[in-house]
Amino acid sequence: MMPPIRCFTCGAPLGHLWEEFKARVEAGEPPGKVLDDLGVKRYCCRRMLLTSITYVEEVAKYYTLKARRLREVGGLA
Template identity: 40%
Template sequence: GKPVAQDWEKYNEIVNNGKSPKDALDELGYNRACCRRMFLSNVELIDRIAKFKNFKK
């Protein structure tokens, strides 16, 4: 496999500027389906998780 996390912010920037996810991945050089799926199937959960308080036992 190939690490892909270093390009997550750049991918989001490209997509948010109007390009399609396909074009963004092509621009970043991700040609293999296994790499592309990491971007296309990612779900950002941090905003949902951050709403909950931390409870100490």
């Protein structure tokens, strides 16, 4: 949901790499090359960045809709 802060397996900090990784991959660079450039060598850390899906904004929309619906029907939020 959120960008990875640390590798689940080895604990290496990764949060500072997320924005650059995401921007460069979205610009069309191969993800493997970006990870090499960023110095992410261990496969446990590479999978953290490669497999992250940030959908917190997507989920937040549903909380807004849920709150609106509960107001409409008079339920508890």
